[in-house]
Amino acid sequence: MSLSQAQKKAFRSIGHHLDPVVMVSENGLSENLLDELKRALTDHELIKIKLLLNEREERNAMLDELVSNSGAELIHKIGKVALLYRPNPKANPKLSNLKRYEGHHGRH
Structure with missing residues (x-):
């Protein structure tokens, strides 16, 4: 899966309003x-996670593993x-952060 820069930008804008769901x-x-996480x-579909690790290297290693x-x-x-x-x-439109966003803002 490879997303375009435009898709990533749109996802970042949606993600800005999300709270972390996995710590x-x-x-x-x-x-x-x-x-x-799964x-x-x-x-x-689109989630924010928070890594409660102080060392940047540890956070990056953990993030790589999670991904x-x-x-x-x-x-x-x-x-x-x-x-x-x-x-x-097959995501439930009421749960999917992407489908809920599209529902409120129409398709771009």
Whole structure:
């Protein structure tokens, strides 16, 4: 999956208004954390996560691991917050952050 710069920009603008739905702590990657991440991506497609790790290298390594294990694409990261995207053609329009946004703003 490869998104255009325009798509990434649109996703960043949607993501700006989202609250983090998954928090990653010092405990690292657990099965529960991965399940929660995958469920959030399935439901919402575009999600914000917060990495509660102080070291930048640790955050980057954890983020790489989360992205590869979830099949998501990293859209954007700033400090301890990252925006991830994984399409779900069967996503519930009431849950999907993309479909809800399109519903409110029409298609661009």
